[in-house]
Amino acid sequence: MAQRKITIRELGGCMGPIWSSYYGNCRSLLFMMDASDPTQLSASCVQLLGLLSAEQLAEASVLILFNKIDLPCYMSTEEMKSLIRLPDIIACAKQDITTAEISARKGTGLAGVLGWLQATHRGSG
Template identity: 85%
Template sequence: MSPIWSSYYGDCHSLLFMVDASNPTQLSASCVQLLGLLSAEQLAEASVLILFNKIDLPCYMTMEEIKSLIRLTDIIACAKQNITTAEISARKGTGVAGVLHWLQNQHRASS
């Protein structure tokens, strides 16, 4: 993550964090980045949607596998933020409507 990203946190009310569900070797790096975002004081009030992308590929990990590997239950329990998860395929559009609906609801709630 770029060191200047924190300068954009000030007006952030919603955070989309995408994880490549087909790449288990990058999962720990994604988890570290997520923990860094969740610990940022400026994002303490932001709602978070974690997107598990590439569910259309035959090699994608199941939600149960990912949740276990990154200890998602523990992360959610310790986070200040409201965290939601979704499985999507950006390439095929699967789940994207739900993401847009989530964003719309978050925008209404913060207005």
Template identity: 60%
Template sequence: MCLLLGASGAGKTLLLKRLQKLCQMGAQEDLGEAPVTLPTVGTNLTDLTLRKRKITVRELGGCMGPIWPKYYSDCRSVIFVVDSVNTVQISSSCVQLLSVLSAEPLQSAAVLVLFNKRDLPCTMSLVELKALFRMDDIIRSAPQSISTLETSARSGQGLQELLSWLFSHRSHDTG
């Protein structure tokens, strides 16, 4: 199982819907208009299937941060979504990420830090975001395999790369 985590409003629900659509289409095509989403209160459990390979993704609402650890035991990979436009939220997202990385059940999980909303104006550059998060230090000191990726769930930027990462780090789900 893969956990999809991040602060409220980071774009997790839209990201999951877009990944579902990409898997259903089977090839990179125009994703069309982004669907309307509401903040997740609770969890969304979604199976993504690509070329007869399946992975289960559990999205946990950002407001559920205090109870995220209850879901760590069955987790093989983590996608941590950061809103790269919301400068007010950056420091709290960094604290959340460090908390996730320090959790004992996640010590062997593969982790992908997604800098989302790259299509919007006034977004911080990837260099700025990595510097604020001190990503080089985090990657060097964490026991997990950590990758970073820029995405835009709205435009589809980076979603094929995200699917590739997801399926290369999947647990032994069916397929």
């Protein structure tokens, strides 16, 4: 089986002003939200909406990752989806949007992320 090369770049929220310089050739977008910090949820949602409205990302598949589910104070996926009005975002977005719960620190859910990446890039050169 032929191997594929996938380049992953981590661009933190404070790097938002330069995100657009990385949009070219982007076929997948992993957007991480902190499930343990409700005070940052609205700012994250605004950043997500900016990405979804970028014409260069119109064809990209999007995986929204709700991170830090290992912490005792994390919000459930359903709470987060409700607070950011995710069903409305999905209805209006051009992109295919999927969500997943993860703990980057403990590795929980990361196999699913890898599976999503593989499925998203299957058949694309």
